[in-house]
Amino acid sequence: MDPNRRRSPRLFFATLFLVSLSLHLQLWAAPSADRPRIIVSSDGEIDDQCSMIRFLLYTNEWDVEGIVTSSSQYHWQGHRWAxxxxxxxxLAAYAEVYPNLLKHDSGYPSPEYLRERTVLGNVKAEGEMEEVTAGSQLIAEALLDETDSRPIWIQAWGGTNTIARALKSIEEDHPHRMAEVAAKCRFFxxxxxxxxxxxxxxxxxxxxEIPTIISDQFEAIAYRWKQVQPPHLQPYFEGSWMKQNILEDHGPLCALYAAHTGDKEGFADGDFRSEGDSPAFLHTIVNGLRSIESPDWGGWGGRYLRVRENTWLDPVPDPGYTYPEGRWYGSNGWGRSSLRPGSTSTPEQRREYFKPMWRWSAAMQNDFAARADWCVEDFANANHAPVIAxxxxxxxxxxxxxxxxxxxTATDPDGDSLTYRWWQYTEAxxxxxxxxxxxxxSLTDARFTAPHEPGKQVHIILEVSDVGSPPLVSYQRFVFTIQ
Ligand SMILES: [Ca+2]
Ligand SMILES: [Ca+2]
Ligand SMILES: [Ca+2]
Structure with missing residues (x-):
């Protein structure tokens, strides 16, 4: 092993960090507007279909390099296949609402752009990675592209097989470029x-040591959300809220959203079904929480703990817990296991485990609702998040x-009055x-006394909320390092 490759995990985020820092060194600079590059791979499950609606409404936030259909242990061509x-x-529905979305943000990609980059990957069987497919080629070409050295967040909403095929092609055809390619990879x-x-x-x-997040806490917004979301947040996922804010009168894209229809016991018509895959892209939204700077900083996609090498899994609230050496998945993820009948986990442990996701539920759902409005309303009749400087x-x-x-300082694009809250993200x-x-x-008069903990960091989050409909929140994380 080349010893130069064994770097601390934080160094892998140094480039992102320095880019962000340089943007903030100018006085009154706005929070980072750097657009992450992303590639999605998805197995098309019904909850991927729900995630895809939300995803398309956030494509103004990124440079979308590709959307690739892949297989998984649950789905492959011919087996429970969408x-x-x-x-x-x-994409057809996105094309219909695209002209209206542009009224709210000119950064939305054209439907043609997205369609050109939407391809089929390795789908013929669970874990199939022998065949070179359009999907694996798209991933490989993006990673090999020498004209763009920015990192790419490569997401697996299903199996990792198409990603694996792409990497195998690179290993076979360009073995001398593996280190360079790996330096561009970010896995979620x-x-x-x-x-x-x-x-x-x-x-x-x-x-x-590719930075790799493998999430299990996504269950907070997946099929078992009723077991996970605290009572005060459940209304954001219930049929009445979903119908009013997303499902009805919000155009053809949101009309495709596959919420519950009332035929499943325990769920009402319109109830949120599942978006287990959304944390993979929620993590990469540049909303001021700076989650992409390090997985343990936390953000809308959850918060993660470095478990081995540069691999980050969910923090388990049990000091005696030992993480598995191998896969982290449906059979052994702590959260999934904690929701099974007979689990010995306590309600407090489950609350703590999923809190890095559900703590943002209200803001995340309201933000989705605003974008649903963007599909059908003019700028003056929709809400837009405050801007922090x-x-x-x-x-x-x-x-x-x-x-x-x-x-x-903070302004609101709609002229809404604003409220402010500074808080310490103690877990992060x-x-x-x-x-x-x-x-x-207070936006300008808040203060705290730095603790006597040399070398440690204090993370302070500024939340700015507007009074629009739906109310929206913007963030800025400040990191104070104690001498
Ligand atoms: Ca999936
Ligand atoms: Ca506003
Ligand atoms: Ca702390």
Whole structure:
């Protein structure tokens, strides 16, 4: 093994971090507008179909390199299969609402652009990775493209087999470029839904320590949301909210959303069904939480713990817990297991495990609702999130005991009045102390005293909320490193 490849995981995020930092060194610079590059691979399950609707409404946030259909342990061509062209109705509906979406953000990609990049990957069987497919070629070409060195967030909403095939082609055809390609890869997997990560990607590419998140806490917004979302957040997923905000009168794209229809016990007509795969892209939305800078910082896609090498899994709230050496998936993920009958997990443990997801549920659902409005309403009749600007740096070094001022400016594109809240993300930061934030609801006069914990970091989140309909939240994370 080349010792130079064994770097600390944080160094892998240094490039992203420096890009972000440089944008913030200018006075009054807006929060990072850097658009992440992403590739989606999906097995077309009904919850992928729900995730796809939300995904398309966020395509203004990224450079979408590709949308690839893949197989999984649950779905393959001919087996509980949505069809090779399952995305086509979504793209056709997107084309209908696209002119209206542009009224709200000119960054939405054209339907033609998305259609050119929507292809079939390895779909013939669970874990099939022998055949070179249009999907595997798309992934390989994006990774080999020497004109663009930016990282690519490659998401597996199903199996990792098409991604594995792409990497295998690169290993076979361009072995001398493996390190360079690996440096561009960022993985976000929703479970390991076949064996190809363990059987091929880890043995052949593990030495490059590709930043890899494998999520199980996605269950918070998957089929079992009623077991996971706290009572006060359940209304955001119930039929009355879904019908009013998404399903009805929001155009042809949202009309395709496959919510419950009332034929399943325990779920009402219009109830949220499942978007187990959405955390894979929620993680990459540049909303000021800066989640892509490190998986343990947390954001709309959850928060993760470095378990081995550069692989990040869900933090399990049990000090005696041992993570499996192999796959992290439906059979052994802690959260999935905790929801099975007979589990010895406590309600408190389950609440803590899924909190990195559900703590954002209200804001995330309202943001979805605003974008549903964007499909049908003019700018003046829809809501848009506040915009936060920061004077100085969002990363500061402070002295122990120092009184630290917190200040920003905020505007609202709709002229809405705004409220402010500064809070410490204690689970995400390395400081042990819970700091007291004085005037925590003031945009410009908040402050806290840096704890006596040299070398540790305090993460402070500024939340700016508007009073629009639906109400929207913008964020800015500040990181204070104690000398
Ligand atoms: Ca899926
Ligand atoms: Ca607004
Ligand atoms: Ca802490």
């Amino acid at each position: 069809g090779d062209d399952w995305i086509e109705p979504n 997997f929703i479970w390991e839904q076949d064996r190809t990560y363990q059987d091929y990607i880890r043995p052949h590419w593990g030495k490059f 920061v004077k100085g740096s969002i990363d500061q070094t402070v002295k122990p005991g120092q009184s630290v001022s917190l200040a920003a 930061d390395s400081a042990e102390t819970s700091v007291l934030i004085e005037s925590s609801e």
